[in-house]
Amino acid sequence: GNSVTQMEGPVTLSEEAFLTINCTYTATGYPSLFWYVQYPGEGLQLLLKATKADDKGSNKGFEATYRKETTSFHLEKGSVQVSDSAVYFCALTLRGNQFYFGTGTSLTVIP
Amino acid sequence: EPEVTQTPSHQVTQMGQEVILRCVPISNHLYFYWHRQILGQKVEFLVSFYNNEISEKSEIFDDQFSVERPDGSNFTLKIRSTKLEDSAMYFCAGQGAPNEKLFFGSGTQLSVL
Numbered sequence: 001g002n003s004v005t006q007m008e009g010p011v012t013l014s015e016e017a018f019l020t021i022n023c024t025y026t027a028t029g030y031p032s033l034f035w036y037v038q039y040p041g042e043g044l045q046l047l048l049k050a051t052k053a054d055d056k057g058s059n060k061g062f063e064a065t066y067r068k069e070t071t072s073f074h075l076e077k078g079s080v081q082v083s084d085s086a087v088y089f090c091a092l093t094l095r096g097n098q099f100y101f102g103t104g105t106s107l108t109v110i111p
Numbered sequence: 112e113p114e115v116t117q118t119p120s121h122q123v124t125q126m127g128q129e130v131i132l133r134c135v136p137i138s139n140h141l142y143f144y145w146h147r148q149i150l151g152q153k154v155e156f157l158v159s160f161y162n163n164e165i166s167e168k169s170e171i172f173d174d175q176f177s178v179e180r181p182d183g184s185n186f187t188l189k190i191r192s193t194k195l196e197d198s199a200m201y202f203c204a205g206q207g208a209p210n211e212k213l214f215f216g217s218g219t220q221l222s223v224l
Binding site for chain 2: 004032034036041042043044045046049051089091093095096097098099100101102103104
């Protein structure tokens with residue numbers, strides 16, 4: 001079947017620390033991969049995406065590379081800020097009309 | 112940026128009661144979704160809706176669930192007879208075309224007592 005597995009949270013980091021949130025997937029075809037972010041009190045928002053192997057999605061200093069050989073799409077940021085505190089969701093879709101999400105990883109950045 | 116609006120933000124109901132969760136998608140979107148997240152678990156796909164009919168649904172979306180777009184603006188999820196295990200955060204989302212990003216509402220927290 002199709003599924004996404006994310007690293008367990010919560011994650012707490014100091015400002016300017018390096019962030020990695022792991023995401024691996026299983027899929028019956030060739031998925032598009034996404035990271036969504038949910039700030040407190042808001043809906044999920046697209047952070048970045050990659051639609052084929054070796055693509056790198058990037059936005060707001062976050063990056064993730066679509067690795068077909070390891071079926072991974074790990075989220076990274078070199079220097080986190082307090083404003084990055086949110087819940088991060090990894091997701092995939094095969095046909096663009098059904099999405100599979102992970103459990104979400106809560107990130108808290110402390111000054 | 113345009114927003115997806117969900118109401119109410121919190122809904123408390125007794126087991127066996129019917130609930131209707133409401134969503135106002137972005138006006139030029141054509142594809143609509145409901146997802147839910149039980150506390151501590153994955154965000155689960157429930158149903159997708161296009162051209163006034165269901166296009167995909169998960170095994171969670173049984174006969175107790177229905178969706179409707181009654182007036183071309185609202186998109187509703189009805190649970191006919193709620194169960195304790197229906198307690199979750201329910202997210203509405205819209206999309207302009209397949210593979211475009213989803214625009215989510217901020218969710219309705221449903222608590223079934």
